[in-house]
Amino acid sequence: MNVFQINSHDNVAVAVDAVAKGSVVTAGGKTFTVCQDIPAGHKVALQPIAKGEDVIKYGFPIGTAKTDIPVGAWVHTQNVQSKLGDLLHYTYEPEKADRSPWKSEKKYEFQGYKRSDGSAGIRNEVWIIPTVGCVNNIARAIETAAQAYKTENIDGIYAYSHPHGCSQLGDDQVHTQKILSGLIHNPNAGAVLVLSLGCENNQVSLMKEVIGDYDPDRVKFLVCQDVEDEIEAGTAIVKDLCHYAAQFHRQPCDASLLTIGLKCGGSDGFSGITANPLVGEISNRLIAAGGTSILTEVPEMFGAETLLMNRARNREVFDKTVDLINHFKEYFMSYSEKINENPSPGNKAGGITTLEDKSLGCVQKGGRALVEDVLAYGDRATKKRPKLVGGSRQ
Numbered sequence: 001m002n003v004f005q006i007n008s009h010d011n012v013a014v015a016v017d018a019v020a021k022g023s024v025v026t027a028g029g030k031t032f033t034v035c036q037d038i039p040a041g042h043k044v045a046l047q048p049i050a051k052g053e054d055v056i057k058y059g060f061p062i063g064t065a066k067t068d069i070p071v072g073a074w075v076h077t078q079n080v081q082s083k084l085g086d087l088l089h090y091t092y093e094p095e096k097a098d099r100s101p102w103k104s105e106k107k108y109e110f111q112g113y114k115r116s117d118g119s120a121g122i123r124n125e126v127w128i129i130p131t132v133g134c135v136n137n138i139a140r141a142i143e144t145a146a147q148a149y150k151t152e153n154i155d156g157i158y159a160y161s162h163p164h165g166c167s168q169l170g171d172d173q174v175h176t177q178k179i180l181s182g183l184i185h186n187p188n189a190g191a192v193l194v195l196s197l198g199c200e201n202n203q204v205s206l207m208k209e210v211i212g213d214y215d216p217d218r219v220k221f222l223v224c225q226d227v228e229d230e231i232e233a234g235t236a237i238v239k240d241l242c243h244y245a246a247q248f249h250r251q252p253c254d255a256s257l258l259t260i261g262l263k264c265g266g267s268d269g270f271s272g273i274t275a276n277p278l279v280g281e282i283s284n285r286l287i288a289a290g291g292t293s294i295l296t297e298v299p300e301m302f303g304a305e306t307l308l309m310n311r312a313r314n315r316e317v318f319d320k321t322v323d324l325i326n327h328f329k330e331y332f333m334s335y336s337e338k339i340n341e342n343p344s345p346g347n348k349a350g351g352i353t354t355l356e357d358k359s360l361g362c363v364q365k366g367g368r369a370l371v372e373d374v375l376a377y378g379d380r381a382t383k384k385r386p387k388l389v390g391g392s393r394q
Contacts, residue, residue: 003027003044006273007059012043012075014057014269014351019044035072041269041351043075055080055353058272062303062357075353082354084302084340087326090309092318097310098368104288108255113190113248116215120257121187124248126150126157126241128193128234129183131207132165132200135224139195142234149242153249154190157238165202173201177210178378184211184219185380190245191218193237198225217244256290259381262365263296269351272361283367292381295366298328299342303356304363313370320374 003013005028013027019038024031028046038044043057049069054061063080073079112120126146128139139159146157160183164176184192196204204221211219220237224230262279264271283293295301301308305325312318332339342355352358375381 003038004273005046006057009056009059011045011047011049011056013046014273015040015042015044032071035070036074038074039351043269043351043353045069045071045073045075047071049075054083057357058360060304060307060356060360062360063354076351077348077353080353082303082340082356084355087329090306090318090322090325092312092315093306093310094312097307099311099370102284102288102367102369104285108285108289108291109252110255110258111250112253112257113187113250114253114257115187115248116218117185117187118257119187120253121189122258123155123188124153124190124245124250125155125188126191126193126238126245127183127186127189128157128159128195128238129180130159130161130165131180131194131196131202131204133161133163134166134197134200135195135230136161136163138224138230138234141231142193142195142238145231145235146238146242149239151242151246153246154242157242166200168201174210175378177202177207178380180207181210181212182378182380184214190248191241192220193234193241194219194221195234196221196223198223254290255286258286259292259294260286261294261296264300264362264365267347267350267352267358267361272364276361276364279365280367283365284369287367287369293366293369294375294381295363297362298324299332299339299355300359300362301325302329302339302342302359303354304359307360307363308366308371311368311371313372317371317373321371324374 002017002019002025003015005013015038018040019025019034021034021037023034025034030046034044048071049055049065051065051068053065055063055065055075061083063082065079066081067079069075069079112122113124114120128142130136130139139161143157143159150157168176184194194207204223220241222234222237227233262283287293309318309321312321329339340355343352343358347358
């Protein structure tokens, strides 16, 4: 098989291997001669595509033809342009999505660490999380000194450096606090030291308001300006935290306790027919078992967003999805940037032509389950099952 038609409605096919000019190939029930060299992962026209006509892949438009494209021609950036532009008006059409429930035929488990709050991690680490970038070097010094207290049941002791928390105000500071709070609650951390300088805007008292309830045996705080030797004091606290974290052992955990994040890496023309559908199948099975799958990278939903919108659990989730997409588009537009410039040179070299082409392949990682919620920047997942995660304009 030299070329592959993904959907019966497609007017292009993907070259599985490089196809030389003059080769005779068959796809979509048609046999034709290729009139240009087609690199592997790139598209070939299955039928004549007139200038201005939609180019269809995955059963949906990935752009329009800039010129007349004959059968057997190489279909790529030289003759296809994106249809993305201004903000769109969206209509909730759940009847157009496959909303049948996905049932798990077997019980899935993973080897994890059960936490006192009912969650479970896949690692058992001790983390040092600064409230402000000013204590990054102190956090790393404590990390180094505390390695002596790592046991075979602790997977690592790590400081999470960042440049924020000093002079931030308003939403800017809230975003930092939410991200740090998410790390503090992350079940992959068996124990956490929250390290503060003492004079920063992001005071410990403010962080605690965002953190909410926490286990005082698992999460401890140190204000460097309150002690004479902050490295010695911090190392002593981490020693105690290691003792606490060492009590956890790997054990079978039900898949309903598992949350996965879905992200692309080095997308090309094969991603949407190989890796991403496979990840989507994993997502389907995890969700059917009661777990949670989070789809990220909002700009790589542009052009495929209606597929997600129609899978929204209800109109409220649909409206949140519309806001998520439009806020990101408005962010690009506020800086006079085009919203369709996402595919990188490497993406294009691998066969991705437009952002719609990339997005339709990317969203397959989320499987086909209903979308239960939309998470804003820094939000933590509270509802089970699939979610979209994005952010606000910064």
